[in-house]
Amino acid sequence: MGGLIRSWPMQTHYSVPEFNKTAFNCPHCGAFAEQKWSELRCDIFAHQNDWELGRTLELLKNKGYSELDAAHMRYEQAGGIFAAICAHCKKYSYWLERKMLWPAASTIEMPNPDMPEECQKLYMEARIIAGQSPRAAAALLRLCVEKFILALGGTEKKLADGIQALIDNGKISQAEQEYLHICRLIGNDAVHPREISLSDSPEIVLPLFRFLNILVQRTISAEKERSNFIAGLPSNIQQKITAHKEAGAADWDK
Structure with missing residues (x-):
């Protein structure tokens, strides 16, 4: 077979x-x-x-x-x-x-279609097993966060350092940083239980799926929508936007 x-x-x-x-x-x-x-x-x-x-x-x-x-x-x-x-x-x-x-169909939302493919695979694995093993799902989502950070241009160092690198490079906001750290910390406890018992509190894992989709929406999807919008503008406006980017000008009326 x-x-x-x-x-x-x-x-x-x-x-x-x-x-x-x-x-x-x-x-x-x-x-x-x-x-x-x-x-x-x-x-x-x-x-x-x-x-x-x-x-x-x-x-x-x-x-x-x-x-x-x-x-x-x-x-x-x-x-x-x-x-x-x-x-x-x-x-x-x-x-x-x-x-x-x-088995009962999962009520966990599907991954954002703009999520990187490798992240989607990990997300779906976690989604399938979340009901049976919240700890395993959290560990997979932590790995998903690692891959997501790399996709945004982060480093392969410690996960916390990778998150900080995205902040330093202006890739994510403080609020998005919190989402990533929450996923990191809960994922850490899934691998090395310390303060959180996921077997006793499986509901802690479920919001992580939503957090990841929000992160993808605010970073990859939002940038994609912005780029598509600009691409549809008249060429003279596109040229002005490009010129201001290259000059680093703050005053858009110049």
Whole structure:
């Protein structure tokens, strides 16, 4: 079965679990893997003992039903419930009316689409396991913060130093610095528990997902929107903006 996982093309984005999809990121293990689907059926003769079951099948045979007909009569469809088994972890997800019943869909928001790809992967891993292991999720989010700082031009030194470098370079505000330090400190305690017991207070981890999305919005998304807006301005205004940037002029009326 492992070969089936390796045979899929290289995956670069998170693939959302969807009904009847042949492959997606498993809601249990997070791996991108083949999903084999089957419709659940129930045994309507399950309440019978072996002797009673034998008698029932014999009666059906005497009435002219074949063994195949009897099997179809015995196993009825279970109300349109489907199961998909992951080729990687061998765990099932269960679906009704094209919606996943189990495991319960995460209520944690999806990552900002402008989040760097490597950060998105870590975010999604943390999102999948947050309910089962808040500590592991916090550790992954700390790593996500490290990658995010590097994407903004920070250093590969200590995480606290990387955050300070972004402040010094004017890449983030004091408020954004606080968000990053909160993620760093909670992530530190996930790896080396000191003051916070994440097993006792899993709700502490959930806001970190929101913090990261806010950070991406205020930095990458905001800059992207600003650049797109300027690109749509008349050329004479664009030239003035460029000239003032190069001159470092404070007075825009000059």
